[in-house]
Amino acid sequence: MDWNKYEAVIGLEVHSQMLTETKTFCGCSTKFGNPPNSNVCPVCLGMPGVLPVLNRRLVEFAIKMGLATNCRITPYSIFARKNYFYPDLPKGYQISQFEEPICVDGYVEIEKKDGTQKKIGLVRIHMEEDAGKSIHDQGKETLVDLNRCGVPLLEIVSKPDIRSGEEAYLYLQQIRQIVTYLGICDGNMEEGSLRCDANVSIRLRGETRLGTKTEIKNMNSFRNVERALDVEIDRQYLLIESGDRVKQETLLYDADTNEVRPMRSKEEANDYRYFPDPDLVPVVIDDAWIEKVRASQPELPMERRNRYMREFSLPKYDSEILTAEKEVADYYEEIVSGLKLKTEAAYKQASNYVMTDVLRVVNEKSVKIGEFTIRPSQLSRMIDLINEGTISTKLAKEVFDEMLRSGESPDSIVEKKGLRQLSDESEIGKVVEEVLQANPDEVGKYIGGKEKLFGFFVGEIMKKTRGKANPKMLNDLLRQKLDRLKN
Amino acid sequence: MDVTIKDVEHIAKLAKLNFSDEEKEKFTAQFNEILSFMQKLDELDTSKVEPLSHVIELENVMREDVVKPSLPTGDALKNAPSKTDKFFKVPKVIER
Numbered sequence: 001m002d003w004n005k006y007e008a009v010i011g012l013e014v015h016s017q018m019l020t021e022t023k024t025f026c027g028c029s030t031k032f033g034n035p036p037n038s039n040v041c042p043v044c045l046g047m048p049g050v051l052p053v054l055n056r057r058l059v060e061f062a063i064k065m066g067l068a069t070n071c072r073i074t075p076y077s078i079f080a081r082k083n084y085f086y087p088d089l090p091k092g093y094q095i096s097q098f099e100e101p102i103c104v105d106g107y108v109e110i111e112k113k114d115g116t117q118k119k120i121g122l123v124r125i126h127m128e129e130d131a132g133k134s135i136h137d138q139g140k141e142t143l144v145d146l147n148r149c150g151v152p153l154l155e156i157v158s159k160p161d162i163r164s165g166e167e168a169y170l171y172l173q174q175i176r177q178i179v180t181y182l183g184i185c186d187g188n189m190e191e192g193s194l195r196c197d198a199n200v201s202i203r204l205r206g207e208t209r210l211g212t213k214t215e216i217k218n219m220n221s222f223r224n225v226e227r228a229l230d231v232e233i234d235r236q237y238l239l240i241e242s243g244d245r246v247k248q249e250t251l252l253y254d255a256d257t258n259e260v261r262p263m264r265s266k267e268e269a270n271d272y273r274y275f276p277d278p279d280l281v282p283v284v285i286d287d288a289w290i291e292k293v294r295a296s297q298p299e300l301p302m303e304r305r306n307r308y309m310r311e312f313s314l315p316k317y318d319s320e321i322l323t324a325e326k327e328v329a330d331y332y333e334e335i336v337s338g339l340k341l342k343t344e345a346a347y348k349q350a351s352n353y354v355m356t357d358v359l360r361v362v363n364e365k366s367v368k369i370g371e372f373t374i375r376p377s378q379l380s381r382m383i384d385l386i387n388e389g390t391i392s393t394k395l396a397k398e399v400f401d402e403m404l405r406s407g408e409s410p411d412s413i414v415e416k417k418g419l420r421q422l423s424d425e426s427e428i429g430k431v432v433e434e435v436l437q438a439n440p441d442e443v444g445k446y447i448g449g450k451e452k453l454f455g456f457f458v459g460e461i462m463k464k465t466r467g468k469a470n471p472k473m474l475n476d477l478l479r480q481k482l483d484r485l486k487n
Numbered sequence: 488m489d490v491t492i493k494d495v496e497h498i499a500k501l502a503k504l505n506f507s508d509e510e511k512e513k514f515t516a517q518f519n520e521i522l523s524f525m526q527k528l529d530e531l532d533t534s535k536v537e538p539l540s541h542v543i544e545l546e547n548v549m550r551e552d553v554v555k556p557s558l559p560t561g562d563a564l565k566n567a568p569s570k571t572d573k574f575f576k577v578p579k580v581i582e583r
């Protein structure tokens with residue numbers, strides 16, 4: 001069987017929950033974790049006779065997202081009713097956008113493992129409201145909590161430009177980075193702040209028509225999206241190769257078994273009978289508004305990564321890790337800006353400390369880097385102390401651990417623990433002399449040609465100075481003395 | 488295009504309503520009457536008219552993103568035929 005003659009065609013629909021204070025059309029709080037049915041009012045409960053009023057910040061967030069994804073912002077956009085019955089949707093319709101969504105025709109750039117870049121097109125981004133939550137697992141009845149009902153969402157619809165699970169993963173990662181950098185969504189897929197559905201079909205390479213597609217739901221992590229898509233692509237491939245046909249249906253992904261299986265299909269499910277919502281007037285966005293939002297846009301993840309490579313001469317690998325999360329990037333830059341000795345080497349040292357020591361502890365303790373015990377200014381100082389020659393990198397490790405324990409400043413730790421590096425030539429010279437005198441046999445062997453013993457002497461001297469001898473000075477002095485003995 | 492009894496059944500199903508055969512016949516006839524009445528509008532030439540989504544000439548009616556008090560949970564649940572002290576209760580639904 002020749003897999004290669006087929007290609008997968010994937011489009012993703014991402015729902016991103018907005019970090020507004022209030023719901024889309026009423027003043028109820030969007031705060032997560034409040035008691036059930038406490039963030040509700042006549043508007044979001046769908047009582048008769050109420051009027052929805054649009055949250056201005058949602059429009060701003062949508063413009064932000066549109067600009068960040070190279071979309072055209074629609075000067076005139078309208079809301080529509082999407083009609084269906086479900087207990088978590090008390091009005092019997094969801095207010096969404098159908099014709100004239102707020103953003104159209106954009107793209108997101110992804111970079112694959114082999115370094116090639118690819119643009120994934122966006123059809124549209126539109127504003128809509130979330131539904132409530134049904135809790136199924138209690139007895140014969142379903143419980144409904146409407147706190148989430150009416151919370152604003154942006155739905156981001158990609159073009160069918162994605163060709164593999166890997167590309168879908170990278171695309172989602174980009175979307176997540178963009179929304180978190182913009183500060184419009186917390187990006188947490190496990191908690192449902194980002195949700196993703198996929199449309200998948202396969203076709204022979206070179207074919208321009210689309211094959212019959214299936215829709216996959218219930219993929220609640222980035223890895224699950226990648227795995228579910230790969231599973232579904234294989235399934236369709238085997239179906240077609242065995243002469244069968246793909247049936248248009250909705251599938252649910254089961255992460256435990258790594259399988260997709262058909263959702264009991266609801267007849268006439270897609271007849272939403274959209275029509276313009278007469279309760280809501282058009283949203284008109286002029287250039288002045290767009291420019292105002294543009295002026296407040298933060299630096300985006302890709303831009304920031306490229307700047308790190310340029311400005312701090314960091315390798316791409318470092319730059320990617322440091323900029324993957326905005327908070328980590330902010331933390332890193334605070335260290336850099338706090339450095340007295342601003343050299344490329346120091347930038348790289350800072351990067352190493354963040355990537356290994358800081359992120360290791362942050363992940364172990366699963367704390368947010370913003371709440372991490374060691375503050376960036378402490379690390380700036382520690383790196384300066386290394387580069388001034390006050391402490392060795394080896395002793396810096398001790399300083400780091402002590403900062404982690406006590407939160408004290410590097411200077412007071414160095415003082416208290418007497419970690420200051422020994423950089424006095426005559427003192428080191430004295431110790432070198434002592435060590436050589438105490439080990440006449442080894443000195444003899446060294447002179448006789450066993451040069452490996454150099455390391456032995458270094459070790460002995462370090463032991464005597466409790467690791468504090470300035471390594472470069474030690475090396476130079478030791479070599480001088482041994483050379484002199486040789487001749 | 489005429490509305491058939493099938494269309495009426497489809498619309499009734501979407502609206503979660505059940506009708507007797509008699510009622511279905513009656514609605515089929517009524518739907519057709521309404522549509523043929525509306526077809527009168529086709530006589531107008533609208534090729535130079537912009538589509539209209541709203542009849543009121545207002546735009547950008549918005550509010551600031553400021554939290555207002557919500558209803559007390561007890562009040563929110565007051566009209567519900569079935570409830571617990573915190574939740575609406577509905578017949579078991581499996582999936583959407």
Ligand SMILES: [Zn+2]
Binds near residue numbers: 026027040045
């Ligand atoms: Zn409300």
